Amino acid sequence: MEAVAIRDTTLRRLARADLDAVVDIDAIAEGRTRRPYFERRLAAALREPAAYVQFAAVLDDHLAGYVLARVLEGEFGRDVPALSIEAIGARYDAKGAGVGRRLLDALADDARRRGIRELRTQARWNNHAMLRWLDENGFTVAANHIVDCAVAGGAYDASRDDAPVAAQGAAYREIAYDGTQSNDFEHLARDVADIRLMQPTDLPDVVRIDAASAGHVRNDYMGRKLAEAMHDSAIRVSLAARVDDAIAGFLMARVDLGDFGRTEPVAVLDTIGVHPDYRHRRVGHALLSQLFVNLGGLRIERVETVVAPRDLDLLGFLYAVGFAPSQRIPFARALG
Numbered sequence: 001m002e003a004v005a006i007r008d009t010t011l012r013r014l015a016r017a018d019l020d021a022v023v024d025i026d027a028i029a030e031g032r033t034r035r036p037y038f039e040r041r042l043a044a045a046l047r048e049p050a051a052y053v054q055f056a057a058v059l060d061d062h063l064a065g066y067v068l069a070r071v072l073e074g075e076f077g078r079d080v081p082a083l084s085i086e087a088i089g090a091r092y093d094a095k096g097a098g099v100g101r102r103l104l105d106a107l108a109d110d111a112r113r114r115g116i117r118e119l120r121t122q123a124r125w126n127n128h129a130m131l132r133w134l135d136e137n138g139f140t141v142a143a144n145h146i147v148d149c150a151v152a153g154g155a156y157d158a159s160r161d162d163a164p165v166a167a168q169g170a171a172y173r174e175i176a177y178d179g180t181q182s183n184d185f186e187h188l189a190r191d192v193a194d195i196r197l198m199q200p201t202d203l204p205d206v207v208r209i210d211a212a213s214a215g216h217v218r219n220d221y222m223g224r225k226l227a228e229a230m231h232d233s234a235i236r237v238s239l240a241a242r243v244d245d246a247i248a249g250f251l252m253a254r255v256d257l258g259d260f261g262r263t264e265p266v267a268v269l270d271t272i273g274v275h276p277d278y279r280h281r282r283v284g285h286a287l288l289s290q291l292f293v294n295l296g297g298l299r300i301e302r303v304e305t306v307v308a309p310r311d312l313d314l315l316g317f318l319y320a321v322g323f324a325p326s327q328r329i330p331f332a333r334a335l336g
Helices: 016-030 035-047 099-113 128-136 200-214 219-231 283-297 312-320
Strands: 010-013 052-059 062-072 082-090 118-124 145-150 194-197 239-243 246-256 266-274 302-307 328-334
Touching (some): 010 099, 016 035, 016 062, 035 082, 035 219, 082 099, 118 128, 145 328, 200 266, 219 246
Parallel strands (some): 082 118
Antiparallel strands (some): 118 328, 239 246
């Protein structure tokens, strides 16, 4: 079949009834189905239309292409909103006909109406077709840092898993007054806090900790992030750390298959926060230590996150616990 002409396609909002066609287009391109991912993304857009933008390109009453994006607000140290393109695809007989460009234009127009002046996305360095398409459509390399770390089955890693060290140089531990002591290897970073799965009722504490670090209250934003952690992840892996009978830190992460063309399940670390009163007590280490153990049990192979260019403290912390530059490149396109 010849490629369709760009003028023959019409654009509209993606609908629930488009799910089968989206999954089929993606499966042909990727060689496997990612239906659960698209089910969650479509459901999220219907549940929170202000947080997602999704368009369909239609030819002769059949789906010819699609784009899925979500609004970024406070992620990665941002103080202005952006629109993140998470998935875009075209039917095999519509490729090269400008369907992707029309979808991108519709996305840009919608972003401008929302007061958003930047599109964001990412791609693997050797996905040459996508890199070429991004270049042709005005994207440039963004300043953000994408870093990742192999889970390695949750195996012990001293930089992440060791317990804090006391001023005397001895490993931190509680005194066993009955005269018994465990061996040193049993004292791990995750032992310094009670780590458990995050619950919806943790929202007030999450907002409190975030406000102590950010300098202002972001109740709506953190509420949306918590809802994503609870509902939009294939598996719940977000954690809260309790110390001295109070929540001292939290970690929001998602396990998914599909964002930015990923074909393997990856844990995406969205947010990690520790209250200033509990910093330098390895609460952040404890959260990551437990996350890696949990992900190892789930056979997730990699954890990935994005760090703002000015957040050098967080970047240094992540490098210190085993993260390294990712094989993925961040891109941005300014909207006039």
